[in-house]
Amino acid sequence: SQKIEQNSEALNIQEGKTATLTCNYTNYSPAYLQWYRQDPGRGPVFLLLIRENEKEKRKERLKVTFDTTLKQSLFHITASQPADSATYLCARPSNDYKLSFGAGTTVTVRA
Amino acid sequence: DGGITQSPKYLFRKEGQNVTLSCEQNLNHDAMYWYRQDPGQGLRLIYYSQIVNDFQKGDIAEGYSVSREKKESFPLTVTSAQKNPTAFYLCASTGTSAYNEQFFGPGTRLTVL
Numbered sequence: 576s577q578k579i580e581q582n583s584e585a586l587n588i589q590e591g592k593t594a595t596l597t598c599n600y601t602n603y604s605p606a607y608l609q610w611y612r613q614d615p616g617r618g619p620v621f622l623l624l625i626r627e628n629e630k631e632k633r634k635e636r637l638k639v640t641f642d643t644t645l646k647q648s649l650f651h652i653t654a655s656q657p658a659d660s661a662t663y664l665c666a667r668p669s670n671d672y673k674l675s676f677g678a679g680t681t682v683t684v685r686a
Numbered sequence: 687d688g689g690i691t692q693s694p695k696y697l698f699r700k701e702g703q704n705v706t707l708s709c710e711q712n713l714n715h716d717a718m719y720w721y722r723q724d725p726g727q728g729l730r731l732i733y734y735s736q737i738v739n740d741f742q743k744g745d746i747a748e749g750y751s752v753s754r755e756k757k758e759s760f761p762l763t764v765t766s767a768q769k770n771p772t773a774f775y776l777c778a779s780t781g782t783s784a785y786n787e788q789f790f791g792p793g794t795r796l797t798v799l
Contacts, residue, residue: 584726609785609786609787616774617793619776619788619790621787624785624787626785664729668786672717672734672736672780672786673731673734673744673786674786674788675728676728677728678726678728679728
């Protein structure tokens with residue numbers, strides 16, 4: 576199966592700093608990776624997608640990178656705010672119509 | 687407002703009972719999914735359906751059943767054969783995007799008493 580791992584369960588940072596989350600995958604490189612945000616007791620919400628031929632993607636204060644050599648994606652939240660506190664999930668396609676999700680990294684931003 | 691609804695939000699079940707979780711979408715999406723989420727684990731796929739009247743088992747289908755009689759609806763039944771059903775259940779759908787961006791419902795938390 577196509578494994579995907581987020582190597583940090585929790586990340587605590589000070590407001591204004593940059594949070595960096597890691598997502599590692601095994602086996603072949605996927606055509607794309609996705610990142611979702613999940614608040615407690617709610618369903619995940621899609622944030623960003625990065626394709627294998629893209630090195631970097633940005634959306635407001637979010638930045639995602641994709642390194643097929645390292646088999647890794649990094650997710651950055653710049654100028655973090657307490658409202659960014661949530662669990663962030665990465666996902667990769669496992670075959671048509673299916674995604675494999677990582678366990679998530681819970682980010683807590685302290686004011 | 688387009689979206690996915692799940693009901694109920696909280697559900698309590700006695701051991702040995704079957705329960706059905708509802709999932710409805712008005713996004714006109716063809717594909718729908720059921721996931722289970724346990725603390726510290728990623729979303730695990732239970733069943734998915736790419737089209738009406740067709741569905742496939744995911745990674746942890748044992749003890750669950752589904753139906754897809756209408757495009758908008760994909761109910762999940764948790765049967766008494768499911769050994770450890772207490773979990774957070776999420777329904778999702780996806781449209782025609784080649785990149786399979788999934789839209790999730792708010793979830794149902796099932797607790798076995």
